[in-house]
Amino acid sequence: MVIAGGDGSFKGAQKLAHKGMNVIGIPCTIDGDISCSDYTIGFDTAVNTAMRAIDNIRDTASSHEKCSMIEVMGRNAGYIALWCGIANGAESVVIPETYDYNEVKIMKTIAKHRENGKKNNIIINAEGVGDTSKMAKRIQAISGIHVRATILSYIQRGGTPTCRDRVYASVMGAKAVDLLCEGKSNRIVAYKNGNFVDYDVDEALSMKGGMTEGLKYMYEILEDLSV
Amino acid sequence: MVIAGGDGSFKGAQKLAHKGMNVIGIPCTIDGDISCSDYTIGFDTAVNTAMRAIDNIRDTASSHEKCSMIEVMGRNAGYIALWCGIANGAESVVIPETYDYNEVKIMKTIAKHRENGKKNNIIINAEGVGDTSKMAKRIQAISGIHVRATILSYIQRGGTPTCRDRVYASVMGAKAVDLLCEGKSNRIVAYKNGNFVDYDVDEALSMKGGMTEGLKYMYEILEDLSV
Amino acid sequence: MVIAGGDGSFKGAQKLAHKGMNVIGIPCTIDGDISCSDYTIGFDTAVNTAMRAIDNIRDTASSHEKCSMIEVMGRNAGYIALWCGIANGAESVVIPETYDYNEVKIMKTIAKHRENGKKNNIIINAEGVGDTSKMAKRIQAISGIHVRATILSYIQRGGTPTCRDRVYASVMGAKAVDLLCEGKSNRIVAYKNGNFVDYDVDEALSMKGGMTEGLKYMYEILEDLSV
Amino acid sequence: MVIAGGDGSFKGAQKLAHKGMNVIGIPCTIDGDISCSDYTIGFDTAVNTAMRAIDNIRDTASSHEKCSMIEVMGRNAGYIALWCGIANGAESVVIPETYDYNEVKIMKTIAKHRENGKKNNIIINAEGVGDTSKMAKRIQAISGIHVRATILSYIQRGGTPTCRDRVYASVMGAKAVDLLCEGKSNRIVAYKNGNFVDYDVDEALSMKGGMTEGLKYMYEILEDLSV
Structure with missing residues (x-):
């Protein structure tokens, strides 16, 4: 039996x-957050769908000088x-791994970008940080800057799979x-350091998630690029 | 001068x-609602973007037995x-031209579809009928059916134009x-009964919008198809 | 029985x-060439697929100063x-209704555009005018300009239908x-002058195709725009 | 100076x-074949474009019982x-690293799939194996099976970049x-075993390409899946 x-x-x-059943697991979630694997099936399709939606929002933001907050x-x-933050050139990204709930x-980040001459702002929220509609309203009330909230929601969970998702799922x-076929069981297939490997379920579940080195590195790059 | x-x-x-200026107008809005013209530039791009987003939502709705309300x-x-209602095979469409604010x-429509064996429902709201998030919450509270609201918002206002939009805009x-070049002014270019024509601005502005014959016909077809 | x-x-x-059978026909071809109807189901999907492929080719042509001939x-x-000629801003379009087989x-058109400073050329051939690969080779041999042929072929015959195709097919x-239901037979549903109508099959088949007024008008616009 | x-x-x-110039290289080609790096910028965009084109061709092939050979x-x-072979579920893939020019x-592969009840065949050729149009004609002449050739060509070299391409390019x-900034020069940035690293140019250029372990593994999976 294979469980995705x-x-x-x-x-x-x-x-x-x-x-006593022979069971093998495959990491499968759009969220990307299974600790034992550097890739989870579904992530690439979801992130490309989100990115293209945010591309469209950027088109309008650019011509109307708006601030958009996208969940x-x-x-x-x-x-x-x-x-998405890196791919869409977002001005800010708010993620649960680092967010300190300091609006x-x-x-201040929005204000700084406006001072630097940026006419529109894209802020991307991970759903885990809270209710984006309410956050947008609070920020607008205090700052006076018009902030429009968009919740991408289930749009990200459908559509034709991308090539990476199809190929990795096949592999x-x-x-x-x-x-x-080798008679093994209780193992998880994973993608780790560029290779397809497998772990014992106990070992896989014990791995550390959260703010991994890889995530930290990406976050720093985003901060460098969004100045 | 050309004004879009x-x-x-x-x-x-x-x-x-x-x-005294020579001015010609071109009907240009994603909303599709300029009375003098059967087509407005931007509509086809917006409606295809919305349709594809709803296709994606339908994928999830189908596999999770949800009710989705999409604005x-x-x-x-x-x-x-x-x-979108026709293109996505929506179970209901709520538009300002006919909505009587009777939730x-x-x-009842959702309940009827559930009785007929439909496991998921797509309800499409035009933004003009009110706050979709609140409507979804009210319906969920009373009916007990889980209703997830999605607001497509500015996603529909960007992206690469479709062929119809590019061709009609060029024409x-x-x-x-x-x-x-003929020295004319104060006229609106329009697409009417399959031809590109032009009207005096007064004449164009006096035309009746709202629930036109064309819209009524489409609405009837939708009702027939969504049974 | 409904025949598409x-x-x-x-x-x-x-x-x-x-x-004695009750039969109704619906105009359905990506080619767009059924005389009794201003629209044929499948055309919009095909033309958008072709247009996006040519958009991609234009990206390369723009950065490499090439001439591309696309069938x-x-x-x-x-x-x-x-x-596509209008939507992609092609420098030339070669269609069977007007082509005189004078390469x-x-x-000369390519040469003229080069003189005017255009670094790349997109020429779009309808398949009916002949073998595009051979035409490209002949033109390259005589003119010395590098001409790359691309045959879009069956790429245009698949994919998710566009909104216009879905809506018109539903209507x-x-x-x-x-x-x-009205007991009628031997009729063709058509889209004519912006309305959905129906014709007797004899009447439908007797209508004139080829270089219609609509096609002529589009061709003139293309020629104006591609100067 | 950064050279892509x-x-x-x-x-x-x-x-x-x-x-004496400070120069850093970045691996950038749609072909995916720079030995020092497991990923080259542009590959993901190209392969997704090719995959979607082949999806469309499969739609037609499925409904017409054809054999398609796609370059x-x-x-x-x-x-x-x-x-693409894996992502599109191709029946065969012909690549320069393994092809023995035995048509x-x-x-025989096509014949075997037909015997197994497959009504249509997708064969994907890498351009490096030769002229696909001629190969299709030869195979059709000998086997009697209708083989339609499609050359995707420059369609694969344009379009909006995918998320993976944007993110890796940014990193x-x-x-x-x-x-x-660290004063280094003569180095190539690379993606190796899931990490972003850098190599001396000499070292990078000396790495072995061709039929790598990774490619061999993918090829075996394809052969297993296409039975």
């Missing part, structure tokens, strides 16, 4: 394995927000079948 | 024309909502220049 | 109707070529069913 | 570095062909600037 999902599904896989998915993780900082699926 | 815009811009064009643009007009009717632009 | 197709299918529909579909009709003229389908 | 390109550009970068770019490398084998660009 996240940490919750993997715990289920573990239980089935302990009961992307990702539950408690900032991967989609951070990738004054966000306002991971093939690897899962190979493992089953 | 809606009725407001055309009134401005008229003033300039009365002051498209259109100000006081229901064109985008109605076209019980919407709930209308060429016609406007021809009119100027 | 072109003139050939309609003749079949007629035979079935004469044998689009359309059998004996130039609709796709002409629409020297095409070369035409609904109209066909209405006609059947 | 392939091995040829990197040799140029080396010369400039030896003359993708990649010069002497099979990366685009192989990724009988290709015909590599930031890294190049960091290296310059």
Whole structure:
């Protein structure tokens, strides 16, 4: 049996394995936040859909001098927000891994960009940081700058898969079948350091998530680029 | 001078024309609601963007048995909502031209579709009918059915133009220049009954909008198809 | 019975109707060339796919100073070529309705654009005018200008339908069913002068195609714009 | 100075570095074939464009029982062909790294798929294996199966960049600037084993390309999946 999902599904896989079934897990979520794998199936499709939606919003923002606050998915993780932040050239990205719930900082960033001559601002929120509509209203009330909120929501969860998602899903699926053919069970297929590998479920679940080195590096680049 | 815009811009064009400038107007809005013209530049691009976003939402709705309420643009007009309603096979479309602010009717429609075995519902709201987030919450509170609101907002106002928009814009632009070359002014280029024509601004502004025959016909088709 | 197709299918529909079946036809071809209807289902999807492919080719042509000759579909009709010609800002369009098989003229047009400072040329051929690969080679051999041929071919015949195609197909389908319910047969649903109408099959088949007024008008606009 | 390109550009970068300029290279080609880097900027955009074009061709092939032979770019490398092969579920992929110029084998593969009940075949050729139009004609002449050739050509070299291309380009660009700020020169930024690193140009140019382990692994998966 092959189970595609996240940490919750993997715990289920573990239980089935302990009961004697041969079970292999594949990391599959648009959120990008499964610790044992540098890639999760669905992420590339979701992030490209979000990016193109934000491209469109930027078109309007550019011609109307607006501030747009866009909520992307990702539950408690900032991967989609951070990738879009870099890809869309966002002025700010707000992610749960680093956000300190200080809205004054966000306002200062907007103000700084306006001083530097930027006529429009794109702020990308990961859904995990809170209610974007309310945040936009509070910031507008205090700063006086018109802030329009957009919630991309389930738009990011559909559509034709991208090439990366199709290829990695095929490779991971093939690897899962190979493992089953070898009589293995209770393992998770993962993409780590550029290679397709597999881990024991216990080992996979014990890996550290949150603000990983990779995420930290991306965040620094975003901050450098958005000055 | 060529002015691309809606009725407001055309009134401005008229003033300039009365002051002696040679001015021609071109109907240009994503909302589709300029009475003198059966087509307005920008509509096709916006409606295709909205449709593809709703396609994506349908993918998730189909696999999770959800009810989705999606707000498209259109100000006081229901064109985008109605076209998407037909193109996306929506279960209901709520447009300002016909909406009686009776949310019980919407709930009955959802209930009827559930009885008929439909596991998910797509309801498309034109922005002119009110606050979709609040409407979704009210309907969920009363009916007990989970309703997720999505506001497409400015996503619909950007992106690469579609072929129809590029071709009609080129033809209308060429016609406007021809009119100027003939020494004409105070006229609006329009697309009417399949042909590119031009009207005096007064005549154009006096035409009746709202629930036109064309819109009524589309609405009936939608009702037939969504049974 | 509802038959979706072109003139050939309609003749079949007629035979079935004469044998007593109730048959209604719907104009359906990407080529756009059914005389009784100003629109044929599939055209908008095909022409947008072709246009986006040519957008991509233009990106490369712009940065490499190339001449590109692109063959689009359309059998004996130039609709796709002409629409793309306007939408992509092609320097030339070669369509069967007007082409005199004089390749020297095409070369002169390229030469003229080069003199005017245009660094790259997009020439769009309707498939009905001949073998684009050979034409490109002949023109390159004589003129010395590098001409790269691209045949879009079946790329244009697939993909997710556009909104216009979905909506018009729904309306035409609904109209066909209405006609059947009224006991009518041997009729073709059509889109004419901005309205959905229906014709007797004999009448529909007798209508004149080729270089219609509409096509002529578009061709003139293209010539004006591509100077 | 930052130079974006392939091995040829990197040799140029080396010369400039030896003359005292501070030069950093970034691997940039749609072909995916720069040995020192597991990723080259442009690849993801090109391969997604090719994949969507082949999706469209598959739509027609499925409904018409055709065999399609599609030439993708990649010069002497099979990366685009192989990724599309997996993503599009191609029946065969012909790449320069493994092709033995035995067309009988290709015909046998088609025949085997037909025997297994597959009504249509997608064969993807990397441009490096030869003239696809002629190959299609030869195979059709001998096998009697209708084979339609499509050359995607420059369609793959344009369009809006994907998220992966934008993000990796930003990260590599930031890294190049960091290296310059540190006073370094004559180095190539690369993506290796999931990390962004940098190599001396000599070291980078000496790395082995061709049928790498990664490519071999992908090829085996394709062969397993296309049975």
